[in-house]
Amino acid sequence: MTPTTSSDPAARRAELAANLAEVRERIAAACAAAGRDPGDVTLVAVTKTFPASDVRLLAGLGLAQVAENRDQEAAPKAAECADLDLTWHFVGQLQTNKAKSVASYAGVVQSVDRPRLVRALAQAAGAADRTVRCLVQVSLDEGEGRGGADPADVPSLADAIAAADGLELGGVMAVAPLGADPRPAFERLARVANEVRLSHPGATIMSAGMSGDLESAIACGATHVRVGTALLGGRSAIVR
Known part of the structure; x- marks a missing residue:
């Protein structure tokens, strides 16, 4: 993995x-170890702090x-x-007053954690005539x-x-x-994902695992891994 970025487009593409x-290769090896098909694991590139040129x-x-965690960066990007034919994922904590903006471009919101946000997203998706x-998002820790x-x-x-109009439960x-x-x-x-699927068989997504722990996530059944640093380098780039 390259820890820095290059200003030369050809060199950056090579990086x-x-x-x-x-x-x-890591995903394929983790799937082999778990007896899974690599085609069952979707790689989501977390491009926060990196420019639209990298997305391209x-x-x-x-x-x-492609995933972002701040609306003020994600919306213009x-x-x-x-x-481009991209699916944008919103993965950060989302305030209800940002729901209208996020629903205008995000195909997936991975961080729904309270009923009020469900209502705000449903209203925004309906107004935009989109399905989100x-x-x-499940809390696996205490007080972090x-x-x-x-x-x-x-x-x-x-x-x-x-049950919400304009929304689709993914997992x-x-x-x-x-x-x-x-x-x-x-x-x-x-276990939580399995419980959800009992009531909602179509909710098949389990998004877990990042640059440092994607192997463990895949071993436990992750269908989506969210990778930033291992793809793009250290988080010192300035969006341009």
């Missing part, structure tokens, strides 16, 4: 291509799933890349302040999403606790 090949390069390399796929619904509240929140998402073995947390998420 991203090398990083992408390495990440795909990744799209040229075959990546169509999505507009700049509107000519939503994942219930990264959002997420208590596992006990996930079924009712999933029901609310499934669940979580971030592993900091500084701990991620495997137990991802195993817990898998």
